[in-house]
Amino acid sequence: MYLYDLVAQSGDESLVEDRRGRIHRVPCPAERAREVRDCPTRYVLDAAVRDLCLELLCLRTEVIRLEDACYRLPHGRMWIEWIARGDPLAGTPPQRAGMLVTASDDGRSGTMQGFSQDGAGEPWALQLFFEFDFDRPIAGNAPLLGMGFDDARDAAAAERLFRHAVPRIDHRWLAYFRTEGGLPRAGLEQMLRAAAPDFGLLCAFLLLLSLDCTAAEPRQGIDRINRARLRSGKPALLDHVELRLNLGGHGAGSSGGAGLRGAPRLHAVRGHVVRRAGKTFWRTHHLRGDAAKGVVASRTVRVTGDREMLARELA
Numbered sequence: 001m002y003l004y005d006l007v008a009q010s011g012d013e014s015l016v017e018d019r020r021g022r023i024h025r026v027p028c029p030a031e032r033a034r035e036v037r038d039c040p041t042r043y044v045l046d047a048a049v050r051d052l053c054l055e056l057l058c059l060r061t062e063v064i065r066l067e068d069a070c071y072r073l074p075h076g077r078m079w080i081e082w083i084a085r086g087d088p089l090a091g092t093p094p095q096r097a098g099m100l101v102t103a104s105d106d107g108r109s110g111t112m113q114g115f116s117q118d119g120a121g122e123p124w125a126l127q128l129f130f131e132f133d134f135d136r137p138i139a140g141n142a143p144l145l146g147m148g149f150d151d152a153r154d155a156a157a158a159e160r161l162f163r164h165a166v167p168r169i170d171h172r173w174l175a176y177f178r179t180e181g182g183l184p185r186a187g188l189e190q191m192l193r194a195a196a197p198d199f200g201l202l203c204a205f206l207l208l209l210s211l212d213c214t215a216a217e218p219r220q221g222i223d224r225i226n227r228a229r230l231r232s233g234k235p236a237l238l239d240h241v242e243l244r245l246n247l248g249g250h251g252a253g254s255s256g257g258a259g260l261r262g263a264p265r266l267h268a269v270r271g272h273v274v275r276r277a278g279k280t281f282w283r284t285h286h287l288r289g290d291a292a293k294g295v296v297a298s299r300t301v302r303v304t305g306d307r308e309m310l311a312r313e314l315a
Contacts, residue, residue, distance in 0.1 A: 001237065002044060002300070003096035006123040007115055008037045009235045010065045013184045014125070018179040027170045029115060029123040032100055033075060037238060039100075042079040042300045047309040049208065049247060050082040056207065056314070057200035061157035063196045063314060064203050066134040066164055070210035071203065072107030080205060084116070095121070099198050111135040112165075114198040116196050128195040137163035158200075167192060208305070211313055216244040240300045247305035249312055 007029040014028035045053070056064060059109075063220075065071075081098030095117040103110035114126040131138065139162065152158035177183040226236040 002042075003098045003115060003117065003123060004036050004042050004079050004098075004118070006121075006239045007098075008033050008238055010123050012180035013295075016176055018176060019177060024172065024176040024179075024180065026172050026176060027125050027127075029125050032113060034127070035102075036100060038298075039075075039077055039079045040298055041079050042238075042240070042298065043081070043205075044300060044302045045080065045082040045205070045313050046302065046304045047083065048310075049205075049303050049305050050201075051192045052208065052305070052307050052310050053201045054197075055311075056204040057152070057158075057197065059153045059188055060113075060314075061154050061161060061200075064157075064207060066161070066201075066203065066249050071206050073101060073103030073206070074107065075103065075112055077102050080202065082201075085254065099202065101202065106260065108135050112199060112202060114195050116194075126195045126198075127173055127191050128169055130165045130167055130195070130199050131166040132199060134164055135244070139163045139166045161200065161203065162196065165196075167195065173265045207314075209311070214246045216246070227292075238298065238300075239298055242300045242302065244302045244304060245256055247303060 010029040010033055012028070012030060014026050016024050016026055018024060078101050079098060080101065081096055084097040086092045086094040089272065097114070097116045099115065100113045101110060107169050110133060111129060113129040113130050116124050116126065118124045222239060222242075223239055229236055
């Protein structure tokens with residue numbers, strides 16, 4: 001089951017108890033469930049794409065230049081998820097992680113909320129979310145409260161990148177921490193280290209998404225699976241058309257919609273860079289197709305790619 005299904009199905013409140021025994025309602029996945037369900041496109045990264053995104057973030061940060069035209073969110077709202085590596089020494093198994101991203105009309109700014117799974121496999125909303133702006137630095141000269149970038153080969157490039165994002169914490173978490181005597185710096189840095197890499201991964205993924213790609217024919221919805229789940233008393237999974245997008249392919253262009261190009265039903269097309277007559281411009285996300293023949297309300301795009309080939313294209 002994808003993490004987005006877990007978030008979409010979540011309905012319980014998140015409650016925490018402070019040292020005085022008072023109960024606080026804090027942000028929980030259920031608050032974003034409707035937004036996840038309404039996402040027109042949900043990207044699921046395979047291990048090779050995830051690893052290359054992390055490599056770009058940590059070892060080749062200098063190639064992520066936010067002033068370039070490819071760094072635009074292709075949807076007004078989008079979901080990205082992957083399987084985070086576990087830590088065998090700490091006894092932490094691999095778990096799904098993801099983010100919900102909302103964007104401005106031009107795709108150059110927005111907000112990002114990260115999600116993960118707890119020890120029981122249930123969805124968990126990270127305590128920090130990020131506001132970002134690719135056009136201007138918004139975090140001042142000390143991004144992320146001066147937190148170091150020891151994992152990055154080029155610490156200066158990583159610092160420049162993260163100046164375009166600023167962490168925020170919900171007022172309900174602030175109320176809880178006040179009753180606990182405040183949020184210690186060590187605790188804040190721990191929260192930042194859990195949430196900040198997601199912004200870097202988002203930027204790296206936008207770079208990969210700008211490469212040539214090929215799209216396999218979409219697999220239709222999961223009606224049979226959902227009928228079986230409903231018969232057994234389980235909630236239905238989000239219905240969607242599943243498309244496989246192979247990054248680093250050739251011949252399909254970079255629109256990412258080849259698999260649905262001939263489809264007559266109304267469907268969402270992601271925003272993309274268009275180069276025509278020597279000019280480059282951004283075509284924002286839009287709808288295409290005939291609503292009278294049906295509507296593709298959402299789709300899941302499984303993003304695959306050959307890591308070595310992608311690395312050569314980025315060289």
